[in-house]
Amino acid sequence: MDIAQLLQMGARLFSQSGANAGNLAQDDIVSALAGLLGGNADGSGIDLGAILESLNGAGLMDLAQSWLGDGENAPISTDQLGQVFGQDKLSGFANQLGMDQADAENGLTQAIPAMLDSASSGGNLLELAGGAEGILGMVSKLFGKS
Structure with missing residues (x-):
């Protein structure tokens, strides 16, 4: 699944999330x-990789690991979304769509985990992260060995 397909899937989930x-x-x-x-x-x-770094920086790597693994995805709260993306970006996202920020955040709690989960299925995260070198760079950054 390429990034355009991930975005389409995320948009579909977002629109079906009950977030108005x-x-x-x-x-x-x-x-x-x-x-x-x-x-x-x-x-x-x-x-x-930058999204994973943001999750790591917010102390949320356990969430990321659940999304990247083959098991069930752990949920992300709206507060945790704020830690990862920042309130300015979340507000900009909601404003771009002309919707209430709380509704937008609720929709994102469904879309973001599913998008990263799908990106990691079947090795596609490897392709999206720039191949083996991209993954190695991402992992080294996650563990502070840059």
Whole structure:
């Protein structure tokens, strides 16, 4: 699954999450998700390693490990989303979609874990992170050996 497919899946989950997002255009959600994840509207520039680093920096690697592994995904709270992305980015995401920030955050609690889980299925995270060197760099950063 490439990054564009991940964004489409995340947008679908977001719109189905009960976050009052069902009336939003899929492309608008994709664009907002891409921006939240540090990329351009088309998904280019998204760095999943940086997202994992943010999770690690917030003390949430146990969540990331549950998403990247083959077991059940641990849930993320709206407070934890704030720790990972920051309130400014979350507010910008909600404003871009013209919705209440609390509703936007609730939708993201469904979309973000599923996106990272899907990115890690079948080795696709390896491709998205820039191959073996990208994964090694990401792992070394996670364990403070950069």
